[in-house]
Amino acid sequence: MTTLSIFDQSVPESPRVVTEDSGKIANLLAEHGVRFEQWSTRELPADASSDDILQAYSGEIQALKAECGFQAADVISLNPDNPQKEAFRQKFLDEHVHSEDEVRFFVRGQGLFYLHFGDQVYAIMCQKNDLISVPDGTRHWFDMGPEPAFTCIRLFTNPEGWVADFTGEDIASRLPRYERLAGVAG
Numbered sequence: 001m002t003t004l005s006i007f008d009q010s011v012p013e014s015p016r017v018v019t020e021d022s023g024k025i026a027n028l029l030a031e032h033g034v035r036f037e038q039w040s041t042r043e044l045p046a047d048a049s050s051d052d053i054l055q056a057y058s059g060e061i062q063a064l065k066a067e068c069g070f071q072a073a074d075v076i077s078l079n080p081d082n083p084q085k086e087a088f089r090q091k092f093l094d095e096h097v098h099s100e101d102e103v104r105f106f107v108r109g110q111g112l113f114y115l116h117f118g119d120q121v122y123a124i125m126c127q128k129n130d131l132i133s134v135p136d137g138t139r140h141w142f143d144m145g146p147e148p149a150f151t152c153i154r155l156f157t158n159p160e161g162w163v164a165d166f167t168g169e170d171i172a173s174r175l176p177r178y179e180r181l182a183g184v185a186g
């Protein structure tokens with residue numbers, strides 16, 4: 001289940017709110033300008049290439065491009081047997097911002113986004129079917145866990161793709177990581 005855990009950053013060890021109610025998650029995130037929706041996914045072969053995935057979801061991608069002005073889309077897909085999984089995990093693990101809105105559509109597996117608003121951190125364990133946006137300038141990070149297993153379609157306004165400005169803050173290291181939040185709602 002998709003799970004939202006909300007932390008007060010002064011009490012990083014335990015969330016003040018935990019919910020698996022997708023309507024509630026959407027409403028709580030919408031208060032911060034974040035879009036959270038659950039879209040249909042299709043069954044694709046395990047060895048589907050990025051092009052196959054982009055082709056399979058071309059309707060959704062075109063709709064998002066038309067609605068939001070995105071210029072490019074790509075696919076990020078990780079499996080536990082990836083020899084570079086540690087490096088991939090580390091790449092997104094520190095707090096950063098982007099100068100463009102970010103939209104991610106999980107078509108397989110799960111991954112954990114942390115969004116930092118004021119003194120609150122919203123940790124969203126996203127699952128297959130989840131579409132989430134991160135508005136430009138939002139401080140955030142992403143944890144795919146030690147055994148990553150997910151496929152995500154990413155939309156970009158900047159045709160150069162993923163560009164991050166790291167904040168240099170250590171907040172990400174003070175919040176519970178994926179290992180603790182996976183299954184937090186029981």
Ligand SMILES: CSCCC(=O)/C(O)=C/O
Pocket residue numbers: 076092102104111140141142152154162
């Ligand atoms: C879930 S897609 C990989 C992470 C990513 O693209 C991003 O921007 C994290 O902040």
Ligand SMILES: [Fe+2]
Pocket residue numbers: 098102134140
């Ligand atoms: Fe991001």
Ligand code: NI
Pocket residue numbers: 096097098140141164
């Ligand atoms: Ni990012």
